[in-house]
Amino acid sequence: MGLVAAGQGAVAADAPAAAVSPADAMNIARKNACMGCHAVDRKLVGPSFQQIAEKYKGDAKAPARLEAKVRDGGSGVWGMLPMPSHRSMDSGDIRTVVAWILAGSPSK
Template sequence: MKRWFSMTVFAMAITASQGALAADAPVVSSPADAINIARKNACMGCHAVDRKLVGPSFQQIAGKYKGDAQAQARLETKVRDGGSGVWGVLPMPSHRSMSGADIKTVVGWILAGSPSK
């Protein structure tokens, strides 16, 4: 039941976050896709799924923004533009080379609790 729930929550987060995307935008088929995007864009150099590294864990981020209807948009902006002050003094660099679809995918996965399956 837990795996089904995680996949369902992940799929709902991605579906909701991609509502404003163009029809030709890629659709994530699994959490593995989001993990691969995060790895490809160096997110895992500063973040881990379940423990703090340089920045907060993805699960800490999901917990902080749980129930926040604006979290998806706010975090997409933070990933694209970078930021500081929310989790400490170290700034998060901007990821301007990441596509909007990839940012939506990773943020949706994070907010879904960063499921591995």
């Protein structure tokens, strides 16, 4: 799965996605406080991004499900501690970060 450019509108499933560097995706995650609760390779308050990628590996519905989870928040998947909603986060930024996470959160 390729990473989608930040701020880009919805892309058809068969349309080529513009690549975003892992550094850009990580910067978006930092800018939106994702790194306060998540780390790439270890559990903090929430699961690591790599744990998330492993849990949803092969799940075609994972991108939409995780985009909604980031936007709306929720609890119960990884424990009782709730994930806050990020309703002010740009939808393109959400897609970029989710794609990067599901790709295994590569650093390069």
